[in-house]
Amino acid sequence: MSGYWCEAALIEADGGPTVATGVRLETQDGRIAGLISGARPEPGDQVLNGVVFPAAANAHSHAFHRILRGRTHDGRGDFWVWREQMYRSAGELTPEKYEKLATAVFAEMVVAGFSSVGEFHYVHHQPDGRPYAERHAMELALARAAMAAGIRLTLLDTLYLAGGVGANGVAAPLSGEQVRFGDADAHAWLDRLSSLRAQVSGAFPPEMVSVGAALHSVRGVPEQDLKIVAEHLPADIPLHIHLSEQPAENDACEKAYGVTPAGLLARHGLLTRRLSAVHATHLTPEDIRLLGEAGSTVVMCPSTEADLADGIGPARALSDAGVSIALGTDQHAAIDPWTEMRALENGERLGSGQRGRFTPRELLAAATDGATAAMATPVMPAALRTGAVCDLMAVAPDSIRTAGSVAQQFPFSATASDVTDVVIGGRLMASGGSHQSLGQPGSLLTEALKSFS
Template sequence: MASSVTGGPRRWHAEFAWLARGAAPDGLAHDVLIEAHGDRFTTVTPETPAAQVPPGTVRLPGLTLPGLANAHSHAFHRALRGAAAGDTFWTWRDRMYAVAERLDPDRYFALARAVYAEMALAGITCVGEFHYLHHGPGGIPYSDPNELGRLLIAAASAAGLRITLLDTCYLAGGFAPGGEARPLAGVQLRFGDGTAAAWAKRMAAFDCDPRGMIGEHARLGAAIHSVRAVPPDQVPDVMAWSHAHGAPVHAHLSEQPLENAECLAAFGGTPAEVLYEAGALGPRSTMVHATHLTPRDVELLGRSQTAICMCPVTEADLADGIGPAPALAASGSPLSLGSDGHSMIDLLEEARWMELSQRLATQRRGHFTPADLAVAATVSGHACLGWPDAGEIVPGAYADLVTVPLAGPRLAGAGAGDPLAALFAAGTAADIRHLVASGVDVVRDGRHLLVDDVPRELAAAVRAVLS
């Protein structure tokens, strides 16, 4: 990532800015003068007439938001975009394994860098990479056992993003009734460390600081792949590492009915109940998908303040189902958003479908306000990735800005009404023109400043993986 701006302050003047707090009830303010020094905002002053703006201030016509946070990514899944439309989730998974089998460090870096650059063009300043492809073919570790994790961090930096590397514990290929673990096989051998203790030992080799930071722009988090992949008696070792570093821990939860059925047969409880008993729920934990839940599951997740990452576009693409997002939010679980398998990378679309899917399921409108959707895409996403000082345009927060002009065909006229509502009703990633991440310009006038030709690099990287 380009180094943080040094020297004097930088200033921007936003026609409209969503501040999340300190403004009108919906967080929207007009004529906002924003100042940053280095990678942090220092002052934010709404209602500053253009005539009073200091020389050298960058004008931001349209609507400006804090940087968006993509709370759930599998970078290599981008190579599967548009593939296997008629498959089930499980046959799609076989295709995904075939892609994972072809990846080597050079191909993986090229693909991840291009994918993260695509995220920057979509207004994303921070990504949570759910990383489980750890080892070489046959499960043989690289000379540096964290080589692939380090290259993902380097790829995010090269594309201008902050990253939380959610290094994933993945130990079993499923469970038989009674709880006996099925061994890993085939490409899954590249995912496994044998035991959670061995996973934690590999994590120690990252040499992160006591807060889990690896440099200025990356931090280490933990992930439990799922109840299918991590036996309950192994979960405490993962949680112990997380607690020792104050780090986030994420897990796939109840994505498929078969996952729930196998969990009930193996352990006599739902995945949420099993993870609760193992100590994996709580304010630093995020459950991804949470699609097929019982009322008891919703209660456990909300009461423990466990966050939920919804990935509605991927869930629709894979025909997984519609999760109970309104009930989860009402129970006390903060909601965030992820692009997961990257069937598209567009958090505005993810937010829109979190609302629209509920309308289809209930035949009722208005489950989430535009401000609710903005919080999920910004504040809550950064918080669940371990960046609580990001996702808001307030003094002291990371200087992240994403600007959407209101002059294009989808958003024309929005300035005369409610720009935030119009953005989440009709805006797309293609409308985003400017991105500042940690005080550094990354996208200007729709062009990525660190990666010369993002579509060309994406095409070349995908061809290299699939050929």
């Protein structure tokens, strides 16, 4: 058994989360085995200065999109500039290049305060659509990258069958840039998913790497395939989907199927507590009701949604309807849990003209247990407690951003630059902006990005 002594920490208490001083954590098997406040450090304790919070969880990531940061704004940087660069980057990926890139991206997440990530993964095959000699080469590359970075990974293997859907419901074929994303049909994907789960479970610790499922979108998965997934997808894994990110998606779905994307999922029994709808920016009141009654999660990625001009999603209305809100970094316009928390509230303020749409406590919950509940990794509570996994981030209270801030209001002042130490599974993984075993993420990223145009 080992220990951490925290100068201050956000802990669970009878009256709700509170910041206590002199908090000593005893850890065993990667979990918090004991917690007392008002304590002094004991010999051998690792000292964490500042205010210690539960580490954050990133519920939606496309690791290769990190290539796009700061490179899709030529001219006015419209959607087509972004799309062209995204497809070019996807086409240049190989298992070796992706492992190196993802290792750097995951290291950036760890240093920023994330201890788990849901990787929405659809680059499965060679650029011409043929499988690799090692069937799961791309997926295993991502798993190895996560292990190298020490981050918990839920690999969300994605079904992507169509390039769009016509008004008559007939699916458009995948384009040349998309063929490496696809499988022969939904049954072939289910078979590949089963094989991947077996291989991952035999090769990696389950508390660190696990497999979930994703549907790219109702544009990418025609209705007849949604039916197959609903009937045959194992019940014990999470399911994610991009939902109503753009009005054009809703229009196409309604023309083809007579309902919204949320309505189409409900038609086939796919709106459940295990479902995480990503973005959910353009919803009808009925969509919100359906998602709330199902107890589904909505994963919002405010920095990406702003970067892509998606719009401001109805986060407050969804939460009030019973939806669990989670946060992700999607295309990694920023990798910063505090920035995403703040952007969620700021978007609500801009859309409603009102302050205080979410409390700081609710924002912290969206970045912790809201996000981990959507994944297959251990659930991370919004405040430290005995029995929880020992995933921690320490935040400097005296930086130029946080000086004078009330610690529980750090969602409105802190950034990833204020994260001084990160612990995952009871092990110190990052300190002073550097990964303990990999070094500076900036150097890793600079080297990895040299392989891409």
